[in-house]
Amino acid sequence: MELLKAILERRSVRSYTQEKVDHFILDGLIEAGRWAPTASNSQSWVFIVVDDSDLIVKLKSISPGIFCIPAFIIMICSNSEITTRNGAQGEILALMEVSMAAQNILLAAHAQGIGTCVVRSFHQKSAAMLLCCPKGILPELLIVGGYPDKKPSTPLRKKLDEIRYFNRWEIK
């Protein structure tokens, strides 16, 4: 799929069929994620791909931000052993790295006809326990996904002129 088409057409999808997504395709999404930039090439992320039905139900039960049963959940974690090397900004940089990898994953999924939605509203400690994360592997966000059940509508966006400035902020 053409890049700009993917960027402009991708929507958050919150309703999926129960069709499973092949591991081969899911690996392709992580492959896209790992090529997002990281601070000093730190690669502080870890990706846990959940497609076990029982685990998905359990993850949903501790995630107010998940509204349906997806076909898969990708939990992106930061690795504090790595992020602490970046000093006081380490935690913020880790969040940025996770988010940029997530955006690549959303786009790559859309290009494969897979719908996704980013979820931050989940109980991070419980999710870490559920997926056996050791100390230092910190769940930062979830990407829930699957083949779309219905096509979402396009959200209203502010106009470019409202949010873009040249050279300095000014009253609009």
Added chain:
Amino acid sequence: MELLKAILERRSVRSYTQEKVDHFILDGLIEAGRWAPTASNSQSWVFIVVDDSDLIVKLKSISPGIFCIPAFIIMICSNSEITTRNGAQGEILALMEVSMAAQNILLAAHAQGIGTCVVRSFHQKSAAMLLCCPKGILPELLIVGGYPDKKPSTPLRKKLDEIRYFNRWEIK
């Protein structure tokens, strides 16, 4: 450009020609950024595109993370008036939104032959003052860019098997 090609080939570029980038093209980058997802469609970001040579030099002087004179700098800010509506998580969600918008911008730039690099190492308060940001418009990251002077090498990346798990974390 094809999406996966853009994702896999994009590199952080840190050396640029002094050729200016048209406002039309820069607007296209912001257009890509504003279609990244935001929490509850909050659209908490503001994009300040700097291509005034004097301002670029001044921004560089307060940014240890900028190593050369780029053709432009996009300063992405969060708007605290909006982010505080998202409660305790507002600041984290804003960082994530800014980062996901940034990733779209990096990809869209690459597709146009423009090199970019994300910079978090800059003095945020000074940058806000320099670009006349009012209280509540908080600079979160810079994207520096321009037409590449030389092609960067490919950084070493961890293998997929080292960073991807299925259903639970485990010792590798």
